[in-house]
Amino acid sequence: MTEVARHVLEEAVTVIKQGGVVAFPTETYYGLAVDPFQEKALERIFIIKKRSFNKAILTLVDSRQTLFRLTAGIDPVYEPLMDYFWPGPVTLLFSGKEGLSPLLTGNTASIGSRISSHPTARKLCGMIGQPITATSANLSGERAAISAREVGRQLGSGVDLIINGGKTCGGQGSTIVAAHGTSLKLIRRGKVPFKALLEVVRAYTF
Numbered sequence: 001m002t003e004v005a006r007h008v009l010e011e012a013v014t015v016i017k018q019g020g021v022v023a024f025p026t027e028t029y030y031g032l033a034v035d036p037f038q039e040k041a042l043e044r045i046f047i048i049k050k051r052s053f054n055k056a057i058l059t060l061v062d063s064r065q066t067l068f069r070l071t072a073g074i075d076p077v078y079e080p081l082m083d084y085f086w087p088g089p090v091t092l093l094f095s096g097k098e099g100l101s102p103l104l105t106g107n108t109a110s111i112g113s114r115i116s117s118h119p120t121a122r123k124l125c126g127m128i129g130q131p132i133t134a135t136s137a138n139l140s141g142e143r144a145a146i147s148a149r150e151v152g153r154q155l156g157s158g159v160d161l162i163i164n165g166g167k168t169c170g171g172q173g174s175t176i177v178a179a180h181g182t183s184l185k186l187i188r189r190g191k192v193p194f195k196a197l198l199e200v201v202r203a204y205t206f
Helices: 004-019 039-049 078-085 119-128 148-158 194-202
Strands: 022-025 030-033 088-093 111-114 175-180 183-186
Touching: 004 022, 004 119, 004 175, 022 119, 022 148, 030 039, 030 148, 039 148, 078 088, 175 194, 183 194
Parallel strands: 088 175
Antiparallel strands: 022 030, 088 111, 175 183
8 A cells, every 4th residue: 555645635635625536445445636616627527538438436424424415314224334444435325305316326316435644545535534435446348447657548648647656455345234124135245244233233223
């Protein structure tokens, strides 16, 4: 893991606020960060990745409080998961707040988010002070990038800034789950086994 200088992160914040696209390392792959509240910036992600416009875009936040920019409420079943697995590669699906772009939600009523355990991703979120997108930095259908070089090779000049944070661990992406009453529904297998999430929930008293 390569430590990223503060001035690089400051530049990234400026780029994102101006509607640009920044590639950055997470605990799984490199992701693409834009301001999720700027429609044109969201459109650029789909164009850069050559991705279908009906697929939702996952997000990162720096705190539970920041989640309320994306959702009006947090399902009780998520509380133990946030306590135990955040920061980390577990993405939770929340009811999207009214007014979120359909490009962000994939024309659903849900928004996926997590707090990243990668120091660069967390610093970037903290410095910008709002949610950012975190869809994988790759062409649709290709392997997700685990280095700044791979991002450049796949996406080239489509990205305004690539933060070189060294190689990420790759493998599986974040585990994605949705609330199902006082239990969970698995949406996508990932780094954290679904069984581990269920065990934490079952041990919690609602």
